[in-house]
Amino acid sequence: MAAPPEPRRPATGSSRWHWLLIVPVVVPLLVFLYNSKDPYLFGFPRFYWLQLAFILLGVATTTLVYQLTRKRG
Amino acid sequence: MSNHVTEIVIATLLFLLVSGMGFWAARWRRPSTMAHLNEWGLGGRSFGSWITWFLIGGDLYTAYTFVAVPALLFGAGAAGFFAVPYTVIVYPLVFAVLVRLWSVSHRHGFVTPADFVRARSGSSTMALLVAVTGIVATMPYIALQLVGIEAVLKAMHVNPTWALIIAFAVLAAYTYQSGLRAPALIAFVKDSLIYLVIIVAIIYIPYKLGGWHKIFDAADTKFKATNGTLLNSANEWQYVTLAFGSALALFLYPHSVTGVLASRSRGVIKRNMSAPPAYSFLLGLIALLGYMAIAAKVKPIGTDGNTIVPVLFDQMFPQWFAGVAFAAVAIGALVPAAIMAIAAANLFTRNIYREYFRPHAEPAEEATVSKITSLAVKVGAVLFILLINPQFSIDLQLIGGVIILQTLPAVAIGLYTRWLHRWGLVAGWAAGMALGLWMLYQIPNAATKHAHFGGSAFPLSKWFDPTSIGLNAKATMYVGFVAVLFNILVAVVVTLICRAAKAPDGVDMTAPDDYTADAGGEPAAGLAGDQLPEPAPTT
Numbered sequence: 001m002a003a004p005p006e007p008r009r010p011a012t013g014s015s016r017w018h019w020l021l022i023v024p025v026v027v028p029l030l031v032f033l034y035n036s037k038d039p040y041l042f043g044f045p046r047f048y049w050l051q052l053a054f055i056l057l058g059v060a061t062t063t064l065v066y067q068l069t070r071k072r073g
Numbered sequence: 074m075s076n077h078v079t080e081i082v083i084a085t086l087l088f089l090l091v092s093g094m095g096f097w098a099a100r101w102r103r104p105s106t107m108a109h110l111n112e113w114g115l116g117g118r119s120f121g122s123w124i125t126w127f128l129i130g131g132d133l134y135t136a137y138t139f140v141a142v143p144a145l146l147f148g149a150g151a152a153g154f155f156a157v158p159y160t161v162i163v164y165p166l167v168f169a170v171l172v173r174l175w176s177v178s179h180r181h182g183f184v185t186p187a188d189f190v191r192a193r194s195g196s197s198t199m200a201l202l203v204a205v206t207g208i209v210a211t212m213p214y215i216a217l218q219l220v221g222i223e224a225v226l227k228a229m230h231v232n233p234t235w236a237l238i239i240a241f242a243v244l245a246a247y248t249y250q251s252g253l254r255a256p257a258l259i260a261f262v263k264d265s266l267i268y269l270v271i272i273v274a275i276i277y278i279p280y281k282l283g284g285w286h287k288i289f290d291a292a293d294t295k296f297k298a299t300n301g302t303l304l305n306s307a308n309e310w311q312y313v314t315l316a317f318g319s320a321l322a323l324f325l326y327p328h329s330v331t332g333v334l335a336s337r338s339r340g341v342i343k344r345n346m347s348a349p350p351a352y353s354f355l356l357g358l359i360a361l362l363g364y365m366a367i368a369a370k371v372k373p374i375g376t377d378g379n380t381i382v383p384v385l386f387d388q389m390f391p392q393w394f395a396g397v398a399f400a401a402v403a404i405g406a407l408v409p410a411a412i413m414a415i416a417a418a419n420l421f422t423r424n425i426y427r428e429y430f431r432p433h434a435e436p437a438e439e440a441t442v443s444k445i446t447s448l449a450v451k452v453g454a455v456l457f458i459l460l461i462n463p464q465f466s467i468d469l470q471l472i473g474g475v476i477i478l479q480t481l482p483a484v485a486i487g488l489y490t491r492w493l494h495r496w497g498l499v500a501g502w503a504a505g506m507a508l509g510l511w512m513l514y515q516i517p518n519a520a521t522k523h524a525h526f527g528g529s530a531f532p533l534s535k536w537f538d539p540t541s542i543g544l545n546a547k548a549t550m551y552v553g554f555v556a557v558l559f560n561i562l563v564a565v566v567v568t569l570i571c572r573a574a575k576a577p578d579g580v581d582m583t584a585p586d587d588y589t590a591d592a593g594g595e596p597a598a599g600l601a602g603d604q605l606p607e608p609a610p611t612t
Contacts, residue, residue: 021165028158029317031309037302043285047303048361051157055353058161062168066343 017068024058077229080387083396084229084403087266088240091259091404095247098254109436110184110419110443113252115335118179120257125336126345127260128253128412130352132332133163133323136221136406137214137470139267139359144378146363147371150292150301152308156360158316159323160353167324171333172342173488173588178334180587185416186330187424190483195579196495197428202502203480204424207327210477211417213469214326215454218406218413220379223458225399227374228383238455240403241410245451248411249444253335256411263408266401268355270386274365274398275358278389282368288361291368306545311530314551322474322553325484327416328409339591410454418446471529472513475553479505482564488588495579497568505560512552531555 027033028051037045044052111118120128138156145153174189183189186207191200219237226233247255279285292302299305304312323329336342366381369388374380386398422443427434434442483498493501515535518527530549533539539548571578 018169021169024165025162025317028161029313031304031313035304035309040286043289045289045302047151048154048289048357051154051161052354052357054158054161055357058164058353062164062343065168069343070340 017065020061020065024054024061027057028054077231077392079392080229080396080399081231083393084225084400087262087397087400088243088403091262091407092243092247094258094262095244095255096250098247098251098258101251101254101258110422110439111182111436113415113440113443115184115253115331118335118337120335120337120341124257124260125332125341127264128257128335129329129332129345130260130264132329132409132412133160134267134352134356134405135218135409136402137217138356139402139405140221140224140379140382141217142356142360143363143366143382146292146360147366147381148363148378150296150299151303152301152312153363154357154360155312155316155319157353157357158313159319160356162317162320163323164353166320167329167333168343170485170488171324171330172339174330174484175333175336175339175342176590177488177583177587180590181583184334185327185420185423186325186480186484187420190480190487191424191428192582193487193491194483194493194495194498195581196499199483199495199498199502200424201428202499203483204420206476206480206502206506207420208417210473211327211413212450212453212457213473214328215410215413215417215450216457217470218410219454219458221406222403224377224379225383225402227377227380228387229399234459237458240407241451241455244407244411245414245448248414248447248451252444253331253412253415256408256415257335259404259411260408263401263404266397267405270394270398270401271355271359273390273394274362274386278362278365278369278385281389282365288364288368292364295367307547308530308549310544311549311551314554315529318478318551318554318557319474321481321485321557322478325477325480326413327420328413331412331416331419410451414447414450414454415443417450418443421446468518468526472510472526475509475513475529475556476506478553478557479509479560481557482561486561491581492568493564494568494571494576496571496576497564497566500567501560501562501564504563505556508559509552509556512555516552529553 034047034050036047039046041049142153142156145156147153174186177183177189177193181188181192183192185204187200187204190203191197194200219241222237222240223233226236251258279288282288289302296302324333333342336345362382362385366385369385371381371385371388374384383399383402386395390398422439426442427439431438479502482493482501486493487498512531513529514525516527516529516531517524529552531552533544533548533550534546538546540546
C-alpha cells in the first residue's frame with residue numbers, strides 16, 4: 001500500500017505555453033502604466049479604464065493558452 | 074417604514090423563490106445515492122462548463138464584494154480599486170495551478186486541499202494544519218456574507234436580527250438536504266439578478282447623475298487633499314501586494330477548491346478561466362458604485378460604511394427595482410455562504426473526523442458528518458454576527474486572508490514540486506503565521522481608534538526607514554504578502570537543514586503524471602476511490 005504508484009503514461013498538458021500566463025499576472029501590477037488621469041476615455045480617467053482593459057488582456061492570454069494546449073490535454 | 078413595503082415584498086418573494094429551488098436541487102441531476110461525500114459535497118464531480126462557471130462566479134463574487142468593494146472606494150478612493158487587478162490576476166493563476174489540483178484529486182479521489190497535502194507531503198501534521206487553517210479562515214468569510222445581508226436589511230429598515238436568523242435557517246436547511254447542488258442551482262438566479270441590477274445601475278445611475286465625468290469629478294473633489302483618485306508613493310506597494318496576495322489567497326480558500334473539484338474535466342476549468350470577462354468587468358463597475366455614491370451624496374446609515382450601496386440603490390431606483398437589487402445582494406450572500414459551509418464541513422470530515430476519530434468511516438457516514446458540520450458552521454456564523462460587532466468580523470476576514478496564504482507552500486508549491494521537506498513546510502507555516510499575526514496586531518485602526526488589528530496595510534516604518542531603499546516614508550505593504558515570503562524562506566532553509574541532517578522525509582503518494590491526468594483515466598493503482606494511504610511514520 002505504501003509503494004508509490006507506477007508511472008503510467010507520459011505527462012501531457014504541462015506545456016511551455018503556460019509561461020505566457022505570466023503576462024496577465026505581471027502587467028496589472030505595473031502601477032506606472034496606469035497611475036495617471038490622462039488620457040480620459042468615455043469620461044473615465046486612465047487609472048480606471050486601463051485597468052478595466054487589462055481584463056481583456058487576461059482573457060486574450062488565457063484563451064490563447066487554452067487553445068494552444070487543448071489537444072495535448 | 075411604510076415607504077419600504079414594495080422593496081420588502083419584492084425581496085421576500087425572490088428569496089422564497091430561491092429557497093424553493095434550494096430544496097428542489099436535491100432532485101436535480103439526481104444521483105443514485107446522496108449518502109456519499111462526492112455527491113453531497115462535490116455535486117457528483119459532474120458539473121460541466123455552464124454550471125462550473127456560475128458556481129465559481131458564486132464563489133468569487135460574493136455579497137460582501139458587492140457591498141464592501143464600493144464602500145472601500147467610497148471611503149479610500151483609488152486604493153479600493155485593487156479588486157480589478159486582483160480579478161485579472163486570479164484567472165491565469167487558477168488556470169495554471171488549480172487544473173493540476175483537479176487532475177491529482179481526480180486520480181486519487183481527494184475532496185479537500187488537505188487530502189492532497191496529506192498524500193503529497195506524507196505529513197499528517199501538515200495536512201491537519203492546512204485543514205484547521207482552512208476552517209478558521211473560512212468561518213469569518215461566511216460571517217461576512219451576513220454583513221452583506223445586514224447592510225441590505227438596514228437600508229430597508231427591517232430589524233436585521235430576526236430576518237438574518239430566518240434567512241440562515243432556510244439556507245442551512247436546504248444545504249443540509251441538497252448539498253453543493255443547492256448553491257450550484259441558485260447561482261443561476263443569483264448571477265442573472267446581479268447582472269440585471271448592475272447593468273441597469275451603470276447605465277441608469279450615471280445618466281441620472283449627469284454622466285461618468287460628473288461622477289469622477291465628485292470623487293476628485295472629495296479626495297482633493299490627497300489626490301486620492303490615483304495612487305501615491307505611500308500606498309502603491311500596498312495596492313500591488315494586496316492585489317497579488319489576495320489573488321494567491323483566493324484559490325487557497327477551501328471553497329474555491331470545492332468549486333473547481335466539482336467540475337467534470339480539466340477542459341471545463343480551462344474553458345471557464347478563459348471566459349470570465351463578464352464577471353471581472355462587473356466587479357470593476359461594481360467598485361465604481363462607490364464613486365457614484367459620492368456623486369449622489371449618499372450618507373451611510375450610522376457609521377456602517379457598508380450600507381452605501383444599498384442606500385444608493387434605495388435613493389436612485391424606483392421602489393420595485395430597489396427590491397430586486399436588494400434581493401440580488403442577499404441571494405449573492407447565500408450562494409457563497411452555502412459553498413463555504415460545505416467546504417469547511419468537508420475539511421472537518423475528511424481531515425479531522427476521519428483522520429483522527431474514525432479512520433474507517435464509510436462514505437455514507439462521511440456525508441452525514443459533513444451535513445451536520447455544515448449546520449454547525451452556519452449556526453456559528455450567525456452567532457458570530459449577532460454577538461460580535463460587524464467591524465470585528467471584517468478584521469477577522471483580513472486575518473483569514475493572511476492565514477490562508479500560509480498554506481501556499483504546502484498546497485500550491487506542492488502541486489509543482491516535492492522539493493520542500495515536510496518539516497520545512499510545517500516550520501514555514503508556523504513562521505509565516507506568527508509573523509503575519511504579529512504584524513496585524515501592530516496595525517492601528519484610524520477610524521475606530523483601536524490600537525490593533527486595524528487593517529492589512531503594514532507601515533514599513535515600524536521596521537526600518539523606507540526612504541533608505543527609495544520608498545515613501547509612509548509606504549505600506551500587505552501583511553499576507555510579507556508573511557508568505559517569510560514562510561517560503563523558512564521552508565527553504567529548514568528543508569536544506571533537514572536534507573543535510575538526513576531527516577526522513579514523508580512518502581509522496583502521487584506520481585508526476587497524476588498532475589496532468591484528465592477525465593476518463595483510471596484511478597491511481599492501489600488508491601482507488603477515496604482511500605487515503607496509511608499514515609507515514611512521523612519521526
